[in-house]
Amino acid sequence: MPQLITIRDVWKTYQIGEQQVHALRGLSLDVGQGEFTALMGPSGSGKSTLMNVLGCLDTPTSGSYLLGGEDVSGLDDDALAGIRNRRIGFVFQTFNLLPRYTALENVALPLVYAGVEKAPRLERAKEVLDQVGLGDRMEHRPNELSGGQRQRVAVARALVNRPDIILADEPTGNLDSSTSSEIMALFDEIHSAGNTVIVVTHEDDIASRTKRIVRLVDGVVTSG
Numbered sequence: 641m642p643q644l645i646t647i648r649d650v651w652k653t654y655q656i657g658e659q660q661v662h663a664l665r666g667l668s669l670d671v672g673q674g675e676f677t678a679l680m681g682p683s684g685s686g687k688s689t690l691m692n693v694l695g696c697l698d699t700p701t702s703g704s705y706l707l708g709g710e711d712v713s714g715l716d717d718d719a720l721a722g723i724r725n726r727r728i729g730f731v732f733q734t735f736n737l738l739p740r741y742t743a744l745e746n747v748a749l750p751l752v753y754a755g756v757e758k759a760p761r762l763e764r765a766k767e768v769l770d771q772v773g774l775g776d777r778m779e780h781r782p783n784e785l786s787g788g789q790r791q792r793v794a795v796a797r798a799l800v801n802r803p804d805i806i807l808a809d810e811p812t813g814n815l816d817s818s819t820s821s822e823i824m825a826l827f828d829e830i831h832s833a834g835n836t837v838i839v840v841t842h843e844d845d846i847a848s849r850t851k852r853i854v855r856l857v858d859g860v861v862t863s864g
Contacts, residue, residue, distance in 0.1 A: 729798030
């Protein structure tokens with residue numbers, strides 16, 4: 641399996657007043673193309689910081705991050721934004737949907753930023769809404785959808801650019817156990833179709849649905 645993510649000796653240090661806080665402490669991690677991985681750890685373990693580094697939302701203080709062989713650890717904000725839009729799909733606990741937009745318009749939004757014309761953009765958005773089982777809800781706005789349906793819209797939006805990685809941050813945190821199970825089954829389908837999926841969670845039953853569990857404590861990988 642070819643390596644998609646190679647992180648070596650990454651530190652992330654925040655200056656808070658006169659105090660230095662080390663969120664990541666020389667962390668190293670490999671993730672292969674097509675893996676289905678959970679990141680777990682207690683509050684303060686560094687998993688959210690690692691998620692931000694993996695998603696090119698933040699850069700390491702030191703160390704290297706290769707994404708598909710490209711060193712992205714020292715890139716500026718514009719270059720990182722380009723990589724995020726092309727290569728990474730995000731799914732958040734709070735869905736982050738625009739309330740005035742329909743499901744179709746929400747899903748198509750990353751393609752607007754990518755400069756894709758309207759007809760192919762809507763065609764692709766319809767395709768991924770069908771894929772997540774919401775072909776009959778395309779014209780509904782978020783307040784007309786259940787929590788599980790909203791998260792499916794968010795998953796479709798993450799898929800629309802055909803990214804290398806789907807990063808899901810506590811994607812079931814606002815859902816009941818039955819709906820959580822449906823969303824994890826959806827991630828399993830996405831993984832089976834060839835996507836690399838990384839789920840950040842503090843719930844053992846959610847992590848157990850993935851193929852690999854990476855555990856963090858105090859900013860380092862302790863297992864996985």
